[in-house]
Structure formats: structure tokens, C-alpha cells
Amino acid sequence: MAVTAPATATRSVAERRPAYLTELAQGTERFHEPRRPDCPWCGSSRLRTRLRTTDLLQHKPGSFVLDRCDACGHTFQNPGLTPQGQEFYGRDHHDGRYADHAERIFGARAAVRRYRSCVRAVAAHIEPESWLDVGTGRGRFAEVAKELLPYTAFDGLDSDEGLQEARRADRVERAHHGLLTELAPRLEGGYDALSMLHHLEHTRDPREELKAARRVLRPGGHLVIEASDPDSRFARLLGKWWIAYFQPRRRHLVPLANLRTELRALGYTVVAVDRRAAHIPLDLAAGLALFVGDHLPDTDAPWRTKAPSDAQRTLRTLLTHAVAPALLAASTADRLLAPLARRTRFRNAYRVIARRDPDA
Numbered sequence: 001m002a003v004t005a006p007a008t009a010t011r012s013v014a015e016r017r018p019a020y021l022t023e024l025a026q027g028t029e030r031f032h033e034p035r036r037p038d039c040p041w042c043g044s045s046r047l048r049t050r051l052r053t054t055d056l057l058q059h060k061p062g063s064f065v066l067d068r069c070d071a072c073g074h075t076f077q078n079p080g081l082t083p084q085g086q087e088f089y090g091r092d093h094h095d096g097r098y099a100d101h102a103e104r105i106f107g108a109r110a111a112v113r114r115y116r117s118c119v120r121a122v123a124a125h126i127e128p129e130s131w132l133d134v135g136t137g138r139g140r141f142a143e144v145a146k147e148l149l150p151y152t153a154f155d156g157l158d159s160d161e162g163l164q165e166a167r168r169a170d171r172v173e174r175a176h177h178g179l180l181t182e183l184a185p186r187l188e189g190g191y192d193a194l195s196m197l198h199h200l201e202h203t204r205d206p207r208e209e210l211k212a213a214r215r216v217l218r219p220g221g222h223l224v225i226e227a228s229d230p231d232s233r234f235a236r237l238l239g240k241w242w243i244a245y246f247q248p249r250r251r252h253l254v255p256l257a258n259l260r261t262e263l264r265a266l267g268y269t270v271v272a273v274d275r276r277a278a279h280i281p282l283d284l285a286a287g288l289a290l291f292v293g294d295h296l297p298d299t300d301a302p303w304r305t306k307a308p309s310d311a312q313r314t315l316r317t318l319l320t321h322a323v324a325p326a327l328l329a330a331s332t333a334d335r336l337l338a339p340l341a342r343r344t345r346f347r348n349a350y351r352v353i354a355r356r357d358p359d360a
Contacts, residue, residue: 016302023088024303028062031085035078040205041258044071047078053240053247056290060089060303064247068230075230075253080204089248090160092302110281115144117277118197118224122353125271126222128152128192134180134213135199139166146171155191157183181205184212191216197226198349201250210266219358223268224351226278228253232348234283234341243286244348256350268354278351281338285331292323 038045051066067078081089118141122128129152133142136156145154156163156172159179167175176183194213200206213223228244230253235242244253260270296319297312298304308316341347 013300013302013307017304020302021305024061028085031062031081031088032079033082036080039069039072039074040076040252041074041254042069042072044069046070050075051240051245051247053245054294055089055248056240056294057246058089058092059294059298059301062089062248066245066247066253072258073230073255074258077248077251080251081248085248086204093160093249111140112144114226114278114280115141115197116148118195118226118351119145119148121272121274121277121351122193122195122222122224123149125353125355126192126220128222130155130191131193131195132157132176132187132191132216133172133195133197134158134209135196135202136163136166136172138162139169139171141195141197142166143169143171152193180212180216181208184215187216189216189218192218192221193224194221195224197224198228200225200227200254201244201246201252204251206252206254207262207266210262210268214266214268214356217356219356221356222271223263223354223356225259225354226349226351227259228349229275229347230255231345233344233346234348238283238287241287241290243282243290256352259352263352263354267357267359269357270352270354272351272353274351275347275349276342278349279338279342279347280349281334281341282331283341283346283348284334284337285327288323288327288330292320292327296320 037047039047047067047069049065050068052063053066054063055061065078066075068075128149131142131145131149131152132155133139133145134157136142136158137160139156139162142154142156145152153173154171155174155176156166157176157178157180158166159177163175163177166172176187194217196209196213200209203209210223217223228250232242232244235244244250256273256275260273263270297316298308299316300307337346
């Protein structure tokens with residue numbers, strides 16, 4: 001399926017600024033749905049505010065709240081973003097320096113090792129002929145997975161701008177542009193394996209994603225999910241600087257127990273759970289990077305009323321170089337502490353592999 005190049009990839013900041021300022025003149029409240037009084041996972045009204053924050057990566061205007069359900073532990077954005085809000089805050093994420101910045105924070109080299117571990121874990125249960133990577137972005141996972149499974153056809157599905165690059169670079173064979181919940185009828189029974197690597201957190205309704213995944217998988221096909229663990233001690237230690245909150249793009253943080261129960265209810269058999277291999281050693285470095293980025297002079301961006309002055313640019317460059325040793329030290333600490341973190345409640349993610357049961 002062909003996808004068109006995003007306009008943001010070719011237009012300068014100055015060219016995009018008038019359109020952004022026109023949007024923002026109407027305020028950001030319209031980007032939010034009404035606040036809900038109950039948990040979207042279990043329906044309980046026992047909610048408490050877990051976090052209040054802003055957009056700490058792109059620094060677009062607006063504020064965001066995460067609530068936690070005291071009945072089931074589910075954490076969710078409340079109020080959630082409307083589709084218009086998701087488009088506004090998701091725009092530019094895969095564009096130019098923002099994509100590169102995100103890859104530096106999440107650690108590209110560490111991601112390769114994690115991707116390989118994920119592929120090997122699935123390959124221990126099935127030899128897939130076809131694999132759909134949902135939320136594929138630029139197609140980095142498929143690119144790595146091909147090295148280990150050269151005879152598997154890897155396709156990608158995403159609604160973000162990075163999908164065009166994934167197809168153009170031949171990282172995926174077919175690029176399905178859109179939402180899994182909308183495309184599932186057309187893709188029904190088409191895949192032996194389906195991956196959602198830190199995708200559920202971004203979705204409007206995780207349950208509907210799991211249902212759609214089951215529809216796309218063949219009976220006996222395998223679903224692999226990696227997701228941030230809301231029960232990680234790093235969440236309490238770092239507060240809003242914990243990268244896994246990733247506001248405003250992440251709408252749900254699903255506890256592992258909730259996910260396992262839901263998979264069984266939907267007609268999957270959980271065949272493997274791993275809370276060690278999915279850990280991403282970046283909490284301290286990413287938290288410091290977010291903190292520093294939030295306090296440095298502003299960069300030029302189309303949603304700012306004017307470009308920074310030369311003095312502001314110079315000061316930002318000098319301060320960025322000044323904090324580089326601290327960022328390197330934090331990154332080193334993340335790697336050194338990783339073996340301990342993986343074995344304690346500081347682990348920040350989990351991996352679940354589930355087999356699609358035949359229909360009754």
C-alpha cells in the first residue's frame with residue numbers, strides 16, 4: 001500500500017508557523033475529551049491523580065493528567081485526547097530532529113538488542129511466514145528482525161508519518177497506513193505473528209486493539225506485546241521525568257496482571273512472560289534529558305510565536321555541552337544498574353507472548 005510523504009518533512013519551521021498559530025489561537029482545551037469519572041478498564045470510580053505534566057519532548061502547549069484506578073491499578077490519561085488532539089500532538093514526532101531526538105533518548109543501539117531478544121523469544125514458539133508489526137514507525141524492528149528470520153515477510157502498520165520512510169527504505173514489504181482496529185477486517189487471518197512493541201500505551205482503547213490483533217492472526221498465530229510497567233519503582237522515583245509516561249502521546253499504562261487476564265478472556269493462551277528482557281536501561285539518562293530540555297532556552301519550533309534570538313541559540317548550545325558529562329554519567333549508571341533493575345521492581349517494562357486459540 002503506497003503512502004504519501006508528510007508535508008512536515010519538506011516545509012520549514014517558518015512555513016509551518018502560521019498554520020500552527022492559527023490552530024493554537026483557538027486554545028488547547030478542544031483537544032481534550034470530557035474528563036471521565038470511572039476507570040476505562042474496570043469501571044471503578046476509585047480514581048486518584050497520579051501525574052500532572054506538560055509536553056516534555058516537543059514542548060507543545062497544553063497540560064495533561066494521568067489518573068490511577070485504585071481498584072485495578074490501571075493508569076490512563078484523563079481527560080484523554082480527542083482524535084484531533086492526537087493528530088496535533090503526534091504531528092512532527094517522526095519529523096527531522098524530533099525523531100532523531102526521540103531515538104537518542106530511547107537508545108537506538110539498546111533497541112537493536114531488545115528487538116533481537118524479542119524475535120528469538122517468538123521464534124521459540126513459532127516459525128512465522130508472515131509478521132505484522134503494529135505501530136512500526138520507521139520500521140526499525142522489522143529491519144532488525146529480518147536478519148534473524150530472513151524467510152519471514154515483515155509488514156508494517158502505523159498511522160504516523162514514519163511509515164513512509166519504512167516502506168521507502170524497504171524495511172517492510174507492505175505498509176498499511178491507518179489504525180489496526182479499522183484495518184483488521186481487510187487483514188483478517190493474514191498473519192502468523194503480530195508484534196505490538198510499546199504500542200498499546202498509545203491507543204485509544206487497548207482492549208479493542210487486542211481484539212483486532214486476534215482477528216488479524218491465524219489460529220495458532222502468536223501475539224507479542226512489550227509495554228511499560230506502571231508499577232516500576234522508577235515511576236515513583238522520577239515522577240513526571242519518567243520517560244515511560246511520555247505525555248501526551250501515551251494514553252494507557254496497563255499492569256501486567258490486567259493484560260494477562262484480558263488476553264485469556266479474549267481467546268488467547270499466554271505462553272511466555274518476561275519482565276527482565278523487556279527492561280530498557282534508560283530511566284536516569286532519559287529523565288535527566290527531559291529535565292534539562294525543559295529548562296534550556298527554547299528551540300525554534302512552528303508552535304512558538306517567534307524564533308529564538310541568536311543569544312538564546314548560543315546559550316542553549318553552551319548549556320547543552322555543559323550538561324553532556326552529566327548525561328553520559330547517567331547513561332553509564334543506567335547500564336551498570338540494569339542487571340539489578342531487571343531483577344527488582346525497578347524493571348520498567350514487560351513482554352508477553354500469547355497464542356491465538358481457535359474459534360469455539
